[in-house]
Amino acid sequence: MHPMVKPALRQAWRDLRSVQFGVTAAHAVVMGPVDTATGSLLSLFDGTRGLPRLREEARAIGLPDGHVDALLERLGEAGLVDDVTGGGPAALALRKRKEAYDRLRPDLASLSVVHAEPGGGAARLAARGAMRVQVRGAGRVGAALAAVLSASGVGRVDVLDGGRVEPWDVTPGGLPAEAVGERRAVSAQQLVLRSAPGSGRRAARRPDGVPPQRPPLSLVIVAPRDGFPAYAPDPLAAEGWMATGTPHLYTGVVEASAVVGPLVLPGGSACAGCLALGRAELDPVWPRMAAQWRTPHRREANPGPCDLGLATAVAGMAASHALSFLDGALPASTGARWEVSLPLLEWRSRRIPAHPDCPCGAAGQNRGECLSGPGAPHDTMAGAAAPAEQFRTAAAARQLGIGGAHV
The missing domain is CATH 3.90.930.60 (Outer Surface Protein A; domain 3)
Structure with a gap:
């Protein structure tokens, strides 16, 4: 030591x-x-x-x-106290990759403050390299969010989206102007590789030439270009993640309002179904309206309202919540949603209780209990x-x- x-x-x-x-x-x-x-x-x-x-x-x-x-x-x-040699073999390997390590030194310093044990920051930073996150959406929020996760040391960030890059998709820290006209998913993946510390290294092939097996998903982030599916997520779209126990986080901008959360731990915290059932109890006609808004229809060529400053802010906040979760904490978006709207930009948090009629089972899991992580200060x-x-x-x-x- x-x-x-x-x-x-x-x-x-x-x-x-x-x-x-x-x-x-x-x-x-x-x-x-x-x-x-x-x-x-x-x-x-x-x-x-x-x-x-x-x-x-x-x-x-x-x-x-x-x-x-x-x-x-x-x-x-x-x-x-910290240990400059601590963190285990993965941290030692990261220190030997000088280019990547130097890029990540501010992140390491931050983690050393948040996590008390000697070498704890280095261990968590190195552990990010073995994780895989999927970002669903490559618009103003999703592309910047994916770039931040990659630059923060997450080993694999997959971005899913369709169509081609439009001029209004271009943002500082997101998709560049020269990407206009290219396939969104391809351009976003190139952005992820450029953002990665250490020249965006990929895992090497096995000695037999077979590509390495992809690690399991640590987290899915739903960040659609049209923020409505993040504001009012469809429970049917999340069935696969609920069945496999895959944590997922919703974030996006819709009509000059931004949301981060909920972060869903399947069976452990409120999910999209809980959110939908709770909203229907407050507003019985909500399911009818939501179904209309989800129905595909011809859109005008003009993009929806998504202020660049707001999109950048929500991408950064969502990335911080995601990284906190990947590092082993339960951020304040677990079973809750953070919302902010222009022009006042006052962040507010709303708890999303697990609904007893939702088949996810989180209501029974949490009855009489309280998730200790979200909203609670860290005794760091x-x-x-x-x-x-x-x-x-x-x-x-x-x-x-x-x-x-x-x-």
Whole structure:
């Protein structure tokens, strides 16, 4: 192990005996009391030394045996220490791909803040490389979303759509102007490859020349060019994913309003059927109108309303929710929907309860329970027990916006 105080968190001395790690309320931690010698030892936790050398240098500055290990345990309990060699074999392989690793270093820094355990960020970043996500839709939202997922290290991003690229499909970070007239699916897949860190490497063929087997789908994201199927998803279209237990997330823009969610965990959280049944209870004529809006009909050549700024924002938010799920968390879109509309752009969340009449079974699964992930704050850098003498500063620290623990 080569321990390192997480560099993603800014450090500042609050006074002569206490150090604050982190600025934001979600992740700030105050450590104290810290004497001068321990402060000097902290500066050596930079990832360039293993534990034997750190113990030697601690003795050289007059610290007793066991001080390094005690300090390391204290930092670890607060989620402040990382291991530059941690994360397992996959993380080691990623570090050796220098071009890809350098591209992903900001993502790694972010993951190191969110996940407390040493090497946890590297392990999750490397794990993305073995995952496969399918994005259904290559319009202003879907294409940009697929590019972000690919650039974030997801190993395989498949984009499904029909037709050819229209001028209004072109966006910064999405389909380029030179793609107009090309098949949407092909252009979107080329965008995914260009966006991937490490020159968009594909998995190598097996020694017998047979292409490697595709990994199973980790997530399906429904991001149609016409956002209505994301706003009012058809339960029939999701039957295959429900049958195979494939998680899926709805997102899109319709009539200058954007949605992210729900993220559906088949049998565990509310699905498209639950959403439809709940809406019909509130508005009995909704099924009749939805059926009319879903019926194929001749459209005008002009595109529907989809503001570029709004489409970019919703693509980014949906990508963040998807990555959070792929990294092992339950984002706030699980069994819920986030909505925003022009011109006020005020995000609002609405829980979607599992419906007892829906055959998905989520209502029975969740009766008397609550999904812990969505909407709940993460105790990322907090959780260490504070000595009694430090509790007197806790209330003042909370007033200053320090949300983490005192250690």
